[in-house]
Amino acid sequence: MEKKKLKHLSTIANTLLQRSAQRLEMSVSELVDEFEVKWKAESGMYSRGLVEYCAAKVLNEMSTNLEEAITEGDFSRYTFDMMLAWERPSSSDEESHTEYAAKEKEDNEIHATTKSTNEHDDISLFYSDIMPLLVDNEPSVGDDAFVWLGSLVPLVADFVNGKFTFETLTSSTMNRLHFPAYDRFLKEIDKCIKHLQNLAPPKNVIMADDEFILHVEGTASSQRVVRHIGGQSWPGRLTLTNYALYFEALGIVSYEDAIKLDLSKDIEQSIKSAATGPLGAPLFDKAIIYESSELQEDVQIEFPEMTSSTRRDHWLALVKEVMLLHKFLKKFNIESPLQAWEMHSRTILGIIRLHAARELLRIAPPDPKSFLIFALLDELPTGSNVLQEIAESLKTVDSGHPCSATSILRNLNVSQLVSGHTEMKVGIEHSEIANNKPENQSSLETAVEQVREEAKEINIAKSKADDLKDEGIGNSALVLMELVKPLKSIWPWFQEVIQWERPASTLTVISLILLVVYKEWVGKAMAVLLMWVVTMMIWARRHGVGKKTKFVVCTASDQTTMESIVSAQHGLNTVYNIMQLANIAILKIWSILLSNAPKHTDMAITAMTGVAIVLAVIPLKYIIMALVVLMFAATSKLAKRVNKNDMGNRKLQGWWDSIPVIPVEIVDKVEDIPKAEKTD
Secondary structure: OOOHHHHHHHHHHHHHHHHHHHHHHOOOOHHHHHHHHHOOOHHHHHHHHHHHHHHHHHHHHHHHHHHHHHOOOHHHHHHHHHHHHHOOEHHHHHHHHHHHHHHHHHHHHHHHOOOOOHHHHHHHHHHHHHHHHOOOOEEEOOOOHHHHHHHOOOOOOOOOOHHHHHHHHHHOEEEOOEEEHHHHHHHHHHHHHHHOOOOOOOOOOOOOOOOOEEEEEEOOOOOOOEEEEEEEEEEEEEEEOOEEEEHHHHEOOOEEEOOEOOOOOOOOOOEEEEEEEEEHHHEEEEEEEEEOOOOOOOEEEEEOOOOOHHHHHHHHHHHHHHHHHHHHHHHHHOOOOHHHHHHHHHHHHHHHHHHHHHHHHOOOOOOOOOOOOOHHOOOOOOOOHHHHHHHHHOOOOOOOOOOOHHHHHHHHOOOOOOOHOOOOOOOOOHHOOOOOOOHHHHHHHHHHHHHHHHHHHHHHHHHHOOOOOOOOHHHHHHHHHHHOOOHHHHHHHHHHOOOOOOOHHHHHHHHHHHHHHOOOOOOHHHHHHHHHHHHHHHHHHHOOOOHHOOOOOOOOOOOOOOHHHHHHHHHHHHHHHHHHHHHHHHHHHHHHHHOHHHHHHHHHHHHHHHHHHHHHOOOOOHHHHHHHHHHHOOOOOOHEEEOOOOHHHHHHHHHOOOOOOOOOOOOOHHHHHOOOOOOO
C-alpha cells in the first residue's frame, strides 16, 4: 500500500516525505495515513497536498527552536527542498520538468555562443560570488513556491509582497532562486536580527515592552547623521523603532537626551524628502523633514553621502512604513493586542528582510517597497483592497500558532511581549494544525494578484516614461514638435475655412454651428463627437495601429555649431519676451481692477455692465449665434475691403498701450518687505 502511494511522488517529494517522517519520529506509512484521513479528493492534487501537509507539520515543530535550526542550516535546507517538492510533487511533474530543463539548457548554450563575454560584467557581485556553485544541474525554485513558503512561515517572505521580494532577489538569476542565494539570505536575516538585539536604546528613554529597535545610524561604527536647526547643524544618533523616531545630539563626552518623534499618534504628521546645503541653498538632496501638528518647528535630518541618496531613501521608506502601520491599525480599528502585534511582527520581519537584502545587494541596493507591505500598497491604486483583506485576515489568524509572525519573533528571542497578553498555545496541540491560513485566503490571493498585475503595468509604463525624461531639452523640444504635427496639419484647414478661402466649407460650418446652437443640440453634438472618437479607437485596436505606430524624431541639422548656439539663444530670448509680456498684461489688468487708470477703469465698468445686461436679457444661444456670425463676417473679403485702414484695431491697441502698470519693487531680504498699512 505504501509503495503504491510513493510511486506517484517525484524523487524530491519522496525524499522530503522520508525526512519529514524521520524528524516527526513517525513511519512513512503513519504519516501518509494521517494525511489521507484529513485529505479530501476535491481539495486538489494528492501529491501536492501530501507535500503541503508534511511541510506544514514539520515547520510547526521546527519553528519552536527556530534560531538553532537557522544557525545549523536545517531550516534553509529543509524549506528549500519543500519548495522544490511543491513545484514538482508527482513523478509526471518531474518528467516534464526534466524535459523542459534539457531544452532550456540547449537554448542557453546556443544563445551563449553568440553572446559577448563583456555582458557578464553586469551581474551583481553577490551573485558572482556564488555563481561557481550554481552548476547547470543545480535545482532552483520559482516565485509561486517562494510565496507558498511565505504563506506557511513569514520569515523569508510575506504572502502579500512575496513575489516582489522574489523578483528583487532573483533579478540577476533569470527569476530562479538557487540554494546558495537562499541560504545566504537566511543567514543575513539571522545576522541582522542578532545585530538589532544588541543595539543600545536611546539615552534616558524607557522603551515600551512591545517596542523594538529597527534601525540605528550615527554611531561610531556607522555613517553620520546630522540634524539641521536653523543655520546650525548637530551630528548625532538616529534610532527608529516600531513606535517612534529618536534623535540624540552628540555632546562633548556622550550623547544628549533623545528627542522623541512619536509615529504612532493619531495626529497630522508627515515625512518627506528634502534638500540641504550651505547658507540654506538646497544643493544636496539627502535629507528628510518630519512635520507634525504638535511641533512648532519641523525636524530636518540629513544623511551625508558622497554620491547617491540611497541612505536617505532607505530611512524615508522605513519611517513611512511605521507611520502607515499605525495608520492601518487605527483605520480598521484593530483593537485586539494580539492582532495588532501580529501586524507589528509582520512589519518588523519585512524591515529585517530589507536590511538583509541590502547587505546582499550592496552594489545595487534594492527598492525598499519590494520588502515593505504598507509602502508598497500605499502607492498602488487598488492597494486599499488588499489592506481591507489583511484587516479581515487578522480576525481569523491565530497569532499563537508556531509559524505565525508573532511566534517567529518570540522564538528568535526578539520579543517576549506576547506571553504578557495571553498564554501561548505551543507544542503538541498546535503541532496538529496543518497551516495557519486565514479564512479569507482566497479573496486575499485575488486582491494580491490584482495588485501585482497592476504594479507590473505601472512599472512598464514608468520605465518607458523615464527613458523619455532622460532626453535633453533640445531633444525634448524636437519630440514635442513631432507630437503636435497632426495638429499643425489640421490648423491650415481651419485657417482656410475662417478666411473664406473655401466658401462652401465656410458656409457649411456656419450653418452647422448656428443650427446646433439654435436647436440647443450642443450636448448631442458632443456625444456624436465622442462616439466618433470611440469608433476610431476601436478601429485602431482591431488593426493594431498602436503597436505599429512609432514617432521617429530626426535630430539632424544643416546648421553649424555657431548657428545652433545662436538659434538656442533666440529661443531663450523668445521665452523671455513671452514672460515679460505676460507680466505686463497681468499688471495692466490689476491696474484696471484697482482703478489705477481711472479712464480705462470707467470704460471697463461701462463695457462689463453692458455685457451683463445683454446676458441677463437675451438668451445665451442668440448671443453665441451673433458672435459666430460676426466672427466669420469680420474675416470675409467684404469686411476687409471696408476696414482697409484697420482703424479699430489701432485704436484698441492704443487704448491698451496707454494703461499704466502697477509699480513693482524687487527686494533681496525678507525684512525689506514693506508691511501693509491698516486703513480706517
